[in-house]
Amino acid sequence: MNRQSRFSQFLESRNLRSTAGRRVMLQEISALGERHFSAEDLVARFRRRGRAVSRATVYRTLEHLLAGGLVRRLSLGHKHSLYESNLGRRHHEHLICLRCGEVTEFGSGTLERLLDGVCRRRRFVAQRLSIQLFGMCARCAEEGRAKRN
Ligand SMILES: [Zn+2]
Ligand SMILES: [Zn+2]
Incomplete structure (x- = not known):
């Protein structure tokens, strides 16, 4: 199963709508491949490209993806964390x-x-x-x- 359908299925299982913001988030995370990124990196990437994904959506969606095992989090202390896609890794x-x-x-x-x-x-x-x-x-x-x- 590809990332997009895993994600859609996951959102459904949690009774979450597949909103544009959430879909854009997943595309972005897929595009990052095996790189490690922070929530603020995502916010900055969306800003640069003029995509209207709010900081709140970024943080909340990351929590959902984490709970569903689609991303992995590295805690670096002082509340600083990096994420990475967990699919196919x-x-x-x-x-x-x-x-x-x-x-x-x-x-x-x-x-x-x-x-x-x-x-x-x-x-x-x-x-x-x-x-x-x-x-x-x-x-x-x-x-x-x-x-x-
Ligand atoms: Zn160094
Ligand atoms: Zn890694």
């Missing part, structure tokens, strides 16, 4: 640069097996897994070293 984790904000993805079968083992031993039923490492990307670390020397 393999599970992955994130490295986040605190200096330039670069977000890099990685996946590890070893890590997943390790965590599965932890859950099995504790009979814990995990529903979500999200690992975020905060630090400095290679470029920023290099620049930091250059400045100190």
Whole structure:
């Protein structure tokens, strides 16, 4: 099933109308592909292109998409969050640069097996897994070293 029909079905299941604003939102998120974006990035993109999607619609629709598992959220602290489309993506984790904000993805079968083992031993039923490492990307670390020397 494609994104658009997944979304329509999802809106129906929640008794939400498929409004123009919501449809435009989904198109925009699809266009972003595998990129990570903030709610304000979306607001700015709509502004630039003169699309009348209000900030309130952006925030509310993101909450719906999140609840329906169509997007994933990375919490960066201080109420700052990034989102990414969750459709057709393999599970992955994130490295986040605190200096330039670069977000890099990685996946590890070893890590997943390790965590599965932890859950099995504790009979814990995990529903979500999200690992975020905060630090400095290679470029920023290099620049930091250059400045100190
Ligand atoms: Zn960086
Ligand atoms: Zn990601």
